Amino acid sequence: MESEHPKTDALDNLQTVPLMDADDIRRALTRVAHEIVERNRGVENLVLIGILTRGAPLAQRLARLLYQIEGTSVPVGRLDIGLYRDDYGTNPKGLPAVAPSDIPVDLNEKRVVLVDDVLFTGRTVRAALSALLDLGRPASIQLAVLLDRGHRELPIRPDFVGKNVPTARHEHIAVHLSETDGEDRVLLQRRGA
Amino acid sequence: MRHLLTLRETSKQDILHILQTAASFKEILQRPVKKVPTLRGRAMVTLFYENSTRTRTSFEMAAKIMSAEAINIAVAQSSVAKGESLKDTLLTLQSLKADCIVMRHYAAGAPEFAAKLLHTPVVNAGDGRHEHPTQALLDLFTIQHYKGTIENLTVAIVGDIAHSRVARSNIWGLTKLGAKVRLVGPRTLMPKDADQLPVSVYYDLKAGLEGADVVNVLRIQTERQDRGLLPGLREYSRLYGISASTLRYAKPDVLVLHPGPMNRGVEISAEVADGKCGMQCAVTEQVTNGIAVRMAVLYLLMGVPQPEES
Numbered sequence: 380m381e382s383e384h385p386k387t388d389a390l391d392n393l394q395t396v397p398l399m400d401a402d403d404i405r406r407a408l409t410r411v412a413h414e415i416v417e418r419n420r421g422v423e424n425l426v427l428i429g430i431l432t433r434g435a436p437l438a439q440r441l442a443r444l445l446y447q448i449e450g451t452s453v454p455v456g457r458l459d460i461g462l463y464r465d466d467y468g469t470n471p472k473g474l475p476a477v478a479p480s481d482i483p484v485d486l487n488e489k490r491v492v493l494v495d496d497v498l499f500t501g502r503t504v505r506a507a508l509s510a511l512l513d514l515g516r517p518a519s520i521q522l523a524v525l526l527d528r529g530h531r532e533l534p535i536r537p538d539f540v541g542k543n544v545p546t547a548r549h550e551h552i553a554v555h556l557s558e559t560d561g562e563d564r565v566l567l568q569r570r571g572a
Numbered sequence: 573m574r575h576l577l578t579l580r581e582t583s584k585q586d587i588l589h590i591l592q593t594a595a596s597f598k599e600i601l602q603r604p605v606k607k608v609p610t611l612r613g614r615a616m617v618t619l620f621y622e623n624s625t626r627t628r629t630s631f632e633m634a635a636k637i638m639s640a641e642a643i644n645i646a647v648a649q650s651s652v653a654k655g656e657s658l659k660d661t662l663l664t665l666q667s668l669k670a671d672c673i674v675m676r677h678y679a680a681g682a683p684e685f686a687a688k689l690l691h692t693p694v695v696n697a698g699d700g701r702h703e704h705p706t707q708a709l710l711d712l713f714t715i716q717h718y719k720g721t722i723e724n725l726t727v728a729i730v731g732d733i734a735h736s737r738v739a740r741s742n743i744w745g746l747t748k749l750g751a752k753v754r755l756v757g758p759r760t761l762m763p764k765d766a767d768q769l770p771v772s773v774y775y776d777l778k779a780g781l782e783g784a785d786v787v788n789v790l791r792i793q794t795e796r797q798d799r800g801l802l803p804g805l806r807e808y809s810r811l812y813g814i815s816a817s818t819l820r821y822a823k824p825d826v827l828v829l830h831p832g833p834m835n836r837g838v839e840i841s842a843e844v845a846d847g848k849c850g851m852q853c854a855v856t857e858q859v860t861n862g863i864a865v866r867m868a869v870l871y872l873l874m875g876v877p878q879p880e881e882s
Contacts, residue, residue: 462609477596
């Protein structure tokens with residue numbers, strides 16, 4: 380939906396294109412929740428694990444939606460992947476901050492649904508898989524993302540996608556959620572013409 | 573932050589950053605598999621010229637949980653016994669590709685000497701009577717955990733302050749984070765420069781403990797007292813021993829810390845040490861927190877691989 384013109388920041392020539400508003404996000408998450416229930420034929424043994432930072436509130440929202448659909452509470456955890464990265468020496472932002480993970484249940488034999496906001500190169504999900512497999516042996520791990528922007532560098536694929544957005548490598552996707560940023564919006568940022 | 577040598581020279585911001593990082597690492601210690609791959613391929617070498625089991629093992633545990641190599645130099649069995657200098661020992665460790673050197677030495681300033689000599693990051697695990705920064709950091713972390721904040725707390729450090737590097741590091745750490753620090757002990761064990769430190773000094777235990785939120789009990793260090801600074805351990809215990817009755821002068825929810833090892837019945841009574849009189853004694857938790865704090869320090873110093881400097 381492009382009801383607004385892309386805004387250009389004159390100083391940087393940075394264009395901002397709105398991709399999703401609050402309603403779009405809500406509808407996408409609702410559909411993803413239904414898909415999770417359909418694919419898993421219910422919510423038995425499911426655990427939702429949100430990848431910090433923004434995967435965590437998304438996982439909470441999905442858990443609430445699953446409860447509305449199936450009437451059952453699904454456990455929700457959050458996972459910090461700061462200690463499992465592959466770019467400690469090369470990340471220009473320096474050493475990543477680490478936050479405590481919080482996994483409330485034993486993961487053995489459970490069907491884990493990993494939740495993140497944007498799927499890009501796949502390296503964050505790779506790190507999350509390493510972290511999860513150090514915590515137990517789930518029966519299966521599925522991946523739910525709000526956006527898939529392409530440009531995979533590893534053989535990682537999502538099971539549930541809110542929205543597919545083809546992007547150029549240098550473009551940037553900004554996800555704002557009310558829990559972390561005060562509003563629900565997804566923006567694409569690129570250097571304008 | 574390149575080295576961790578003293579808390580006197582470490583900024584409040586860096587101290588808070590270490591404590592915040594340690595909180596995340598503490599979660600890993602609760603897992604069934606206590607291992608993360610973060611420092612894979614890095615080597616931490618401990619070089620202890622003074623005895624220690626607690627600190628050295630804590631660093632070793634911290635390194636191994638982070639998947640780093642941990643190599644301990646037993647100084648007595650090393651070439652130091654043949655007369656090798658500290659300088660050559662340090663240069664040798666750097667050439668052996670150590671990524672971090674954790675050193676304890678009887679001479680104050682030895683870690684600073686190492687930091688100036690090497691490009692390898694250096695952690696001070698205790699230098700003479702000067703500082704023991706990771707001990708103070710774990711004390712701060714423990715206090716934060718129990719009390720929520722350090723600011724405006726009244727913390728009494730009791731015992732052989734003059735000979736205590738733990739006391740000194742605690743003084744700097746606590747005052748930087750806004751606590752009010754009291755030193756409590758006999759005149760003979762109080763440092764001569766106490767009036768230049770940002771602390772209040774008490775020679776009477778009751779007055780020193782009045783309204784205290786935290787009491788940090790220091791070990792009576794018999795190995796440092798060869799000069800008759802105490803008439804006897806029983807007298808010390810009677811006047812300055814921390815027991816259920818003396819703790820009544822402090823706040824009812826007072827937190828008791830001890831760096832260990834404890835002389836039960838001397839500076840601390842067995843009932844307080846075991847938490848058996850309704851007092852919060854955090855000694856065992858301090859040890860666990862020590863691992864989390866040292867993991868944080870190793871992460872911050874070794875996390876980003878340093879380029880070779882020629």
